[in-house]
Amino acid sequence: MVWKALWLAELERAMINRLLQSQVWHKMVGRVYQRVQYHRHGVPMEESRTTxxxxxxxRFLKYFKEELQDQAKGKPPNKL
Structure with missing residues (x-):
């Protein structure tokens, strides 16, 4: 009876070690963590930023450069 319990405990340790080494397990845990954080705190900063x-x-740099040149020359801003 004792041997059976030891064998099951060893099998459990081996299965847990294999699970913890799995990339799929870590991805799943990460997704669950993200959902919990989203429900607790709302939209995270990374998602609300635009790139x-x-x-x-x-185009932005070109527009910004033109604006700086116009301001240096004293032209009124009329671009939209």
């Missing part, structure tokens, strides 16, 4: 693609960023 610019390379084309958008280049």
């Amino acid at each position: 610019l693609s390379d084309g958008q960023f280049n």
